[in-house]
Amino acid sequence: MRQAPIVIAVYATLAITLGGQWIAAKLGVTAVPALELSTMRFAIAAAVLVVACAITRTPIPLQRWRPIAAAAVCGVLGFNTLAFVGLSLTPASDSALIIPTTIPLATALFATLIHERLTSRKLFGFAVASLGAALVIVGGQQGGSESSASRLAGDLMELGAATAWAASLTIGAVVLRKETVLGYVTGMVLIGTALLLPLGAVQQGYRDVPTWSADTWLAAGFLGVFSTAVAFVLFFWAVHRYGASLAAMVTYLTPIATLVLAFLILGERPLPLQLVGGAVIVVGVRLAARRSRAALGQAPVTI
Numbered sequence: 001m002r003q004a005p006i007v008i009a010v011y012a013t014l015a016i017t018l019g020g021q022w023i024a025a026k027l028g029v030t031a032v033p034a035l036e037l038s039t040m041r042f043a044i045a046a047a048v049l050v051v052a053c054a055i056t057r058t059p060i061p062l063q064r065w066r067p068i069a070a071a072a073v074c075g076v077l078g079f080n081t082l083a084f085v086g087l088s089l090t091p092a093s094d095s096a097l098i099i100p101t102t103i104p105l106a107t108a109l110f111a112t113l114i115h116e117r118l119t120s121r122k123l124f125g126f127a128v129a130s131l132g133a134a135l136v137i138v139g140g141q142q143g144g145s146e147s148s149a150s151r152l153a154g155d156l157m158e159l160g161a162a163t164a165w166a167a168s169l170t171i172g173a174v175v176l177r178k179e180t181v182l183g184y185v186t187g188m189v190l191i192g193t194a195l196l197l198p199l200g201a202v203q204q205g206y207r208d209v210p211t212w213s214a215d216t217w218l219a220a221g222f223l224g225v226f227s228t229a230v231a232f233v234l235f236f237w238a239v240h241r242y243g244a245s246l247a248a249m250v251t252y253l254t255p256i257a258t259l260v261l262a263f264l265i266l267g268e269r270p271l272p273l274q275l276v277g278g279a280v281i282v283v284g285v286r287l288a289a290r291r292s293r294a295a296l297g298q299a300p301v302t303i
Contacts, residue, residue: 010234010237010238011238011250011253013230013231013234014231014234014235014238014250014253015250015253015254015256015257016257016260016261017226017227017230017231017234018227018231018250018251018253018254018257019253019254019256019257019258019260019261020222020226020227020257020258020261021222021223021226021227021231022087022095022254022258023258023261024218024219024222024223024227025037025083025084025087025219025223027215027216027219028216028219028220028223029084029087029088031212031213031215031216032204032208032212032216033200033202033203033204034084034085034087034088035081035084035085035196035199035200035202035203036200036201036203036204036206036208036209037084037216037219037220037223038080038081038084038196038200039193039196039197039199039200040200040209040220040224041080041220041223041224041227041228042076042080042189042192042193042196042224042228043193043224044220044221044223044224044225044228044229045189045193045224045225045228045229045232046186046189046190046193048224048225048229049182049185049186049189049190049229049233050186050190052182052186052229053182053183053186056182058180058182058183058186059180059183060183060186060187060190061175061179061180061183061184061187062187064175064178064179064184064187065187065191067171067174067175068175068184068187068188068191069191070171071168071171071172071175071188072168072187072188072189072191072192072195073192073195074164074165074167074168074171075164075165075167075168075169075171075172075188075192076168076188076189076191076192076193076195076196077192077195077196077199078160078161078164078165078167078168079161079162079164079165079168080161080192080196081161081196081199082157082158082160082161082164083095083099083157083158083161085154085157086153086154086155086156086157086158086161087154087158088154089150089151089153089154089157090150090151090153090154090155090157090158091151095154095158098155098158098159098162099158099161099162099251099254100251100252100253100254101252102158102159102162102163102166103162103165103166103169103248103251104248104249104251104252106162106163106166106167107166107169107170107244107247107248108123108248109166110166110167110169110170110244111170111173111243111244113170125249125284127284128280128283128284131277131280131284132252132277132279132280132283132284166244166248168188169235169236169239169244169247169248170244172184172188172236172239172240172244173239173240173243173244176236176239176240181233181236181237181240182233184236185232185233185236188232189228189229189232235247235250238250252284
């Protein structure tokens with residue numbers, strides 16, 4: 001019970017950073033190439049994480065480079081390449097619906113490979129939260145737009161991105177049984193940045209980076225510091241503490257956080273159906289996260 005405020009704070013911070021990343025990313029990809037922005041995001045995050053490791057004297061588990069590289073291929077290269085390119089082809093509302101609803105379901109399925117139980121209660125909670133996410137997004141639609149080949153391609157990329165992130169969470173759940181969260185995340189982000197560097201150079205060769213506007217740098221900075229360095233450490237802390245499938249439930253809170261941020265920053269008022277959807281999401285997350293009293297006494301995790 002004493003850890004409840006910490007857990008609430010972690011999940012609230014994650015929801016805000018993950019919700020804000022879609023606003024920042026959408027603003028960024030309209031100004032600069034998507035893969036270039038994604039690469040710069042991780043370069044900034046890598047620098048922040050290396051400094052954090054140096055200050056805390058946390059070692060990077062180089063001896064576990066194989067599974068960490070696999071997680072980087074899925075969670076950094078795969079997720080961000082597909083998500084950012086997909087976001088340039090499809091509306092942000094599509095991304096906000098596909099990503100939060102696919103990650104928990106895919107993670108729960110992958111987690112069965114590492115012997116995490118997929119209970120009927122979890123499945124029911126996933127279904128309820130998915131319905132809530134759909135209500136939030138559908139409630140915000142002011143008018144239908146015809147489907148197009150590019151939008152379909154973008155939606156499929158977002159689906160692939162969510163699946164890649166789910167695989168990364170599952171790999172992380174295994175590695176973090178013996179390694180620290182900060183060391184693992186730093187290694188994954190460093191390898192992921194190296195993998196992204198050639199892709200980021202495809203369109204402009206980074207020649208346009210010196211001409212980026214202040215707004216673009218602000219978006220890249222938010223994505224690198226908050227939506228990557230901070231969010232990844234907190235996300236994998238939750239993976240270590242609760243398992244991959246329950247940790248992934250935080251993505252269901254992303255649409256709620258996006259509504260709050262849009263209201264505070266953009267002055268956009270949520271519609272009644274969106275508020276109903278937010279309440280349904282909270283109920284679904286609570287149902288899936290409920291555990292028996294015997295399962296509550298887990299040891300704390302070292303970050």
